[in-house]
Amino acid sequence: MQDKQTQIISMFDSIASTYDVANRAMSLGIDRAWRKEACRLAFLELKKCEDIVIADIACGSGDMITSWIHNAPKDTHIKHIYGYDPSQEMLKVAHEKLHNLSTSTIELIKGEAKALPFEDQSIDILSISFGLRNVLEYKQALDEFVRVLKPGGIVVILEFFKPQNATLLQKLMGFYTSKILPFVGGIISSNLKAYRYLPQSMRDFVSASELEGLMKERGMRTTLLKGYSANVATLYMGVKS
Ligand SMILES: C[S@@+](CC[C@H](N)C(=O)[O-])C[C@H]1O[C@@H](n2cnc3c(N)ncnc32)[C@H](O)[C@@H]1O
Numbered sequence: 001m002q003d004k005q006t007q008i009i010s011m012f013d014s015i016a017s018t019y020d021v022a023n024r025a026m027s028l029g030i031d032r033a034w035r036k037e038a039c040r041l042a043f044l045e046l047k048k049c050e051d052i053v054i055a056d057i058a059c060g061s062g063d064m065i066t067s068w069i070h071n072a073p074k075d076t077h078i079k080h081i082y083g084y085d086p087s088q089e090m091l092k093v094a095h096e097k098l099h100n101l102s103t104s105t106i107e108l109i110k111g112e113a114k115a116l117p118f119e120d121q122s123i124d125i126l127s128i129s130f131g132l133r134n135v136l137e138y139k140q141a142l143d144e145f146v147r148v149l150k151p152g153g154i155v156v157i158l159e160f161f162k163p164q165n166a167t168l169l170q171k172l173m174g175f176y177t178s179k180i181l182p183f184v185g186g187i188i189s190s191n192l193k194a195y196r197y198l199p200q201s202m203r204d205f206v207s208a209s210e211l212e213g214l215m216k217e218r219g220m221r222t223t224l225l226k227g228y229s230a231n232v233a234t235l236y237m238g239v240k241s
Pocket of ligand 1: 005008009012057058059060061062063084085086087090111112113128134135136
Protein backbone atom coordinates (compact mmCIF):
# COMPACT_ATOMS: atom_id res chain seq x y z
CA MET A 1 0.00 0.00 0.00
CA GLN A 2 2.88 2.38 0.77
CA ASP A 3 4.13 1.98 -2.85
CA LYS A 4 0.81 3.15 -4.21
CA GLN A 5 0.75 6.01 -1.69
CA THR A 6 4.27 7.07 -2.71
CA GLN A 7 3.14 7.11 -6.37
CA ILE A 8 0.18 9.34 -5.50
CA ILE A 9 2.43 11.79 -3.66
CA SER A 10 4.94 11.81 -6.57
CA MET A 11 2.06 12.53 -8.93
CA PHE A 12 1.23 15.65 -6.90
CA ASP A 13 4.91 16.63 -6.98
CA SER A 14 4.78 16.42 -10.78
CA ILE A 15 1.66 18.62 -11.20
CA ALA A 16 2.43 21.12 -8.41
CA SER A 17 3.60 23.97 -10.66
CA THR A 18 0.37 23.97 -12.72
CA TYR A 19 -1.98 22.82 -9.93
CA ASP A 20 -3.56 26.23 -9.20
CA VAL A 21 -4.21 27.12 -12.85
CA ALA A 22 -5.72 23.69 -13.55
CA ASN A 23 -7.82 23.89 -10.40
CA ARG A 24 -9.31 27.29 -11.29
CA ALA A 25 -10.05 26.18 -14.86
CA MET A 26 -11.61 22.89 -13.77
CA SER A 27 -13.87 24.36 -11.10
CA LEU A 28 -14.40 27.69 -12.92
CA GLY A 29 -13.38 29.30 -9.64
CA ILE A 30 -16.35 27.82 -7.74
CA ASP A 31 -14.02 26.00 -5.32
CA ARG A 32 -13.27 29.41 -3.77
CA ALA A 33 -16.94 29.81 -2.83
CA TRP A 34 -17.04 26.28 -1.32
CA ARG A 35 -13.93 27.01 0.76
CA LYS A 36 -15.27 30.39 1.86
CA GLU A 37 -18.54 28.92 3.11
CA ALA A 38 -16.72 26.08 4.87
CA CYS A 39 -14.47 28.53 6.75
CA ARG A 40 -17.27 30.93 7.67
CA LEU A 41 -19.48 28.14 9.01
CA ALA A 42 -16.61 26.60 10.99
CA PHE A 43 -15.78 29.93 12.67
CA LEU A 44 -19.48 30.31 13.53
CA GLU A 45 -19.64 26.77 14.95
CA LEU A 46 -16.48 27.14 17.05
CA LYS A 47 -17.41 28.55 20.41
CA LYS A 48 -14.31 30.72 20.80
CA CYS A 49 -12.63 33.58 18.99
CA GLU A 50 -9.26 33.93 20.76
CA ASP A 51 -5.98 32.10 20.12
CA ILE A 52 -7.41 29.73 17.52
CA VAL A 53 -5.09 26.99 16.26
CA ILE A 54 -5.91 25.57 12.81
CA ALA A 55 -4.35 22.56 11.04
CA ASP A 56 -4.96 22.24 7.30
CA ILE A 57 -4.09 18.69 6.30
CA ALA A 58 -3.16 17.88 2.66
CA CYS A 59 -2.79 21.65 2.32
CA GLY A 60 -1.35 21.40 -1.21
CA SER A 61 -0.69 24.84 -2.64
CA GLY A 62 -2.30 26.53 0.37
CA ASP A 63 -5.71 27.66 -0.90
CA MET A 64 -7.53 26.56 2.25
CA ILE A 65 -4.98 28.38 4.43
CA THR A 66 -5.64 31.58 2.47
CA SER A 67 -9.34 31.01 2.90
CA TRP A 68 -9.01 30.59 6.69
CA ILE A 69 -7.15 33.90 6.92
CA HIS A 70 -9.44 35.86 4.60
CA ASN A 71 -12.67 34.60 6.10
CA ALA A 72 -11.92 34.94 9.80
CA PRO A 73 -14.50 37.25 11.41
CA LYS A 74 -13.13 40.62 12.56
CA ASP A 75 -13.19 39.75 16.26
CA THR A 76 -11.39 36.41 15.70
CA HIS A 77 -7.73 35.94 16.46
CA ILE A 78 -5.92 33.08 14.71
CA LYS A 79 -2.87 32.17 16.76
CA HIS A 80 -1.34 29.61 14.39
CA ILE A 81 -2.11 27.78 11.15
CA TYR A 82 -0.27 24.60 10.26
CA GLY A 83 -0.23 23.53 6.62
CA TYR A 84 0.64 19.85 6.36
CA ASP A 85 1.31 17.85 3.18
CA PRO A 86 3.67 15.06 2.03
CA SER A 87 4.43 16.65 -1.36
CA GLN A 88 7.56 18.81 -1.18
CA GLU A 89 6.67 20.50 -4.48
CA MET A 90 3.14 21.40 -3.37
CA LEU A 91 4.59 22.83 -0.16
CA LYS A 92 7.03 24.89 -2.23
CA VAL A 93 4.12 26.43 -4.20
CA ALA A 94 2.29 27.06 -0.90
CA HIS A 95 5.34 28.74 0.57
CA GLU A 96 5.71 31.09 -2.43
CA LYS A 97 2.02 31.96 -2.33
CA LEU A 98 1.71 32.46 1.41
CA HIS A 99 4.93 34.18 2.32
CA ASN A 100 3.37 37.64 2.01
CA LEU A 101 0.61 36.73 4.43
CA SER A 102 1.33 36.84 8.16
CA THR A 103 4.24 34.39 8.05
CA SER A 104 4.65 34.09 11.80
CA THR A 105 1.14 32.61 11.95
CA ILE A 106 1.68 30.01 9.21
CA GLU A 107 3.92 26.97 9.46
CA LEU A 108 4.27 24.44 6.64
CA ILE A 109 5.22 20.89 7.60
CA LYS A 110 5.88 17.85 5.41
CA GLY A 111 4.14 14.59 6.26
CA GLU A 112 1.26 12.18 5.71
CA ALA A 113 -2.18 12.43 7.27
CA LYS A 114 -1.92 9.00 8.88
CA ALA A 115 0.61 10.35 11.42
CA LEU A 116 0.11 13.95 12.51
CA PRO A 117 2.94 15.72 14.36
CA PHE A 118 0.55 17.48 16.76
CA GLU A 119 -0.09 16.83 20.42
CA ASP A 120 -3.36 15.32 21.66
CA GLN A 121 -6.15 17.92 21.98
CA SER A 122 -4.06 20.80 20.62
CA ILE A 123 -6.06 21.91 17.53
CA ASP A 124 -9.29 23.98 17.40
CA ILE A 125 -10.11 23.50 13.72
CA LEU A 126 -8.79 20.76 11.44
CA SER A 127 -9.53 21.01 7.73
CA ILE A 128 -8.81 18.80 4.75
CA SER A 129 -10.02 19.93 1.33
CA PHE A 130 -9.94 17.54 -1.62
CA GLY A 131 -7.21 15.64 0.18
CA LEU A 132 -8.75 12.73 2.11
CA ARG A 133 -9.43 10.73 -1.09
CA ASN A 134 -5.68 10.59 -1.67
CA VAL A 135 -4.93 9.15 1.76
CA LEU A 136 -5.01 5.37 1.34
CA GLU A 137 -4.98 4.80 5.10
CA TYR A 138 -7.80 7.28 5.59
CA LYS A 139 -9.28 5.51 8.62
CA GLN A 140 -5.99 5.94 10.45
CA ALA A 141 -6.01 9.60 9.38
CA LEU A 142 -9.53 10.06 10.78
CA ASP A 143 -8.31 8.60 14.11
CA GLU A 144 -5.51 11.14 14.04
CA PHE A 145 -7.90 14.03 13.29
CA VAL A 146 -9.99 13.20 16.35
CA ARG A 147 -6.91 12.64 18.54
CA VAL A 148 -5.40 16.08 17.87
CA LEU A 149 -8.68 18.03 18.13
CA LYS A 150 -9.59 19.77 21.38
CA PRO A 151 -13.02 18.93 22.83
CA GLY A 152 -15.43 21.28 21.05
CA GLY A 153 -13.00 21.40 18.09
CA ILE A 154 -14.26 21.26 14.51
CA VAL A 155 -13.37 18.97 11.62
CA VAL A 156 -14.01 20.39 8.14
CA ILE A 157 -13.84 18.00 5.20
CA LEU A 158 -14.46 19.20 1.64
CA GLU A 159 -14.31 16.33 -0.78
CA PHE A 160 -15.39 14.69 -4.04
CA PHE A 161 -16.98 11.62 -2.49
CA LYS A 162 -18.13 8.48 -4.25
CA PRO A 163 -21.50 9.37 -5.88
CA GLN A 164 -24.63 7.67 -4.51
CA ASN A 165 -28.17 7.29 -5.95
CA ALA A 166 -27.50 9.91 -8.59
CA THR A 167 -30.34 12.00 -10.09
CA LEU A 168 -30.20 12.88 -13.80
CA LEU A 169 -28.53 16.22 -13.05
CA GLN A 170 -26.01 14.48 -10.79
CA LYS A 171 -25.29 11.94 -13.54
CA LEU A 172 -24.62 14.81 -15.95
CA MET A 173 -22.33 16.45 -13.42
CA GLY A 174 -20.67 13.04 -12.92
CA PHE A 175 -19.96 12.91 -16.65
CA TYR A 176 -18.42 16.39 -16.43
CA THR A 177 -16.28 15.36 -13.45
CA SER A 178 -15.15 12.04 -14.85
CA LYS A 179 -14.62 12.95 -18.52
CA ILE A 180 -14.27 16.70 -19.05
CA LEU A 181 -12.40 17.79 -15.91
CA PRO A 182 -9.57 15.25 -16.26
CA PHE A 183 -9.16 16.35 -19.89
CA VAL A 184 -8.94 20.06 -18.96
CA GLY A 185 -6.56 19.37 -16.06
CA GLY A 186 -4.50 16.99 -18.20
CA ILE A 187 -4.04 19.56 -20.99
CA ILE A 188 -3.06 22.37 -18.61
CA SER A 189 -0.57 20.22 -16.71
CA SER A 190 0.57 18.24 -19.79
CA ASN A 191 -0.08 15.22 -17.60
CA LEU A 192 -3.26 13.40 -18.70
CA LYS A 193 -2.40 10.38 -16.56
CA ALA A 194 -2.37 12.42 -13.34
CA TYR A 195 -5.83 13.86 -14.03
CA ARG A 196 -7.32 10.51 -15.07
CA TYR A 197 -6.61 9.57 -11.47
CA LEU A 198 -9.29 12.06 -10.25
CA PRO A 199 -12.45 10.10 -11.25
CA GLN A 200 -10.78 6.81 -10.32
CA SER A 201 -9.98 8.07 -6.82
CA MET A 202 -13.61 9.19 -6.38
CA ARG A 203 -14.91 5.75 -7.38
CA ASP A 204 -12.47 4.06 -4.99
CA PHE A 205 -13.41 6.29 -2.04
CA VAL A 206 -16.32 6.24 0.42
CA SER A 207 -19.61 8.09 -0.08
CA ALA A 208 -20.41 11.18 2.00
CA SER A 209 -22.82 9.24 4.23
CA GLU A 210 -20.22 6.49 4.80
CA LEU A 211 -17.72 9.19 5.84
CA GLU A 212 -20.29 10.61 8.24
CA GLY A 213 -20.71 7.13 9.76
CA LEU A 214 -16.93 6.77 10.22
CA MET A 215 -16.80 10.13 11.99
CA LYS A 216 -19.72 9.19 14.25
CA GLU A 217 -17.92 5.97 15.22
CA ARG A 218 -15.03 8.20 16.33
CA GLY A 219 -17.23 10.34 18.56
CA MET A 220 -17.81 13.26 16.19
CA ARG A 221 -21.23 14.95 16.08
CA THR A 222 -22.20 16.01 12.56
CA THR A 223 -23.20 19.67 12.31
CA LEU A 224 -23.40 19.86 8.52
CA LEU A 225 -23.38 17.55 5.51
CA LYS A 226 -24.03 19.66 2.43
CA GLY A 227 -23.58 18.95 -1.27
CA TYR A 228 -22.54 21.63 -3.76
CA SER A 229 -23.08 21.82 -7.52
CA ALA A 230 -25.37 18.76 -7.73
CA ASN A 231 -23.26 16.98 -5.10
CA VAL A 232 -20.04 17.21 -7.11
CA ALA A 233 -18.41 18.39 -3.88
CA THR A 234 -19.59 17.81 -0.32
CA LEU A 235 -18.83 19.65 2.89
CA TYR A 236 -18.78 17.62 6.10
CA MET A 237 -18.50 19.48 9.38
CA GLY A 238 -18.42 17.82 12.78
CA VAL A 239 -17.72 18.73 16.40
CA LYS A 240 -15.71 16.67 18.88
CA SER A 241 -17.75 16.12 22.03
C1 LIG B 1 -6.16 17.61 -4.75
S1 LIG B 1 -4.84 18.19 -3.71
C2 LIG B 1 -5.70 19.27 -2.60
C3 LIG B 1 -4.84 20.39 -2.10
C4 LIG B 1 -5.55 21.47 -1.30
N1 LIG B 1 -6.05 20.97 -0.05
C5 LIG B 1 -6.64 22.13 -2.08
O1 LIG B 1 -7.77 22.19 -1.58
O2 LIG B 1 -6.37 22.63 -3.17
C6 LIG B 1 -4.52 16.78 -2.72
C7 LIG B 1 -3.34 16.93 -1.78
O3 LIG B 1 -3.29 15.73 -0.98
C8 LIG B 1 -1.93 15.49 -0.70
N2 LIG B 1 -1.74 14.10 -0.24
C9 LIG B 1 -1.55 13.01 -1.00
N3 LIG B 1 -1.37 11.92 -0.21
C10 LIG B 1 -1.47 12.37 1.07
C11 LIG B 1 -1.37 11.75 2.34
N4 LIG B 1 -1.15 10.43 2.44
N5 LIG B 1 -1.50 12.50 3.45
C12 LIG B 1 -1.76 13.82 3.35
N6 LIG B 1 -1.86 14.47 2.18
C13 LIG B 1 -1.73 13.76 1.05
C14 LIG B 1 -1.23 15.81 -2.01
O4 LIG B 1 0.16 16.00 -1.86
C15 LIG B 1 -1.98 17.04 -2.47
O5 LIG B 1 -1.34 18.23 -2.08
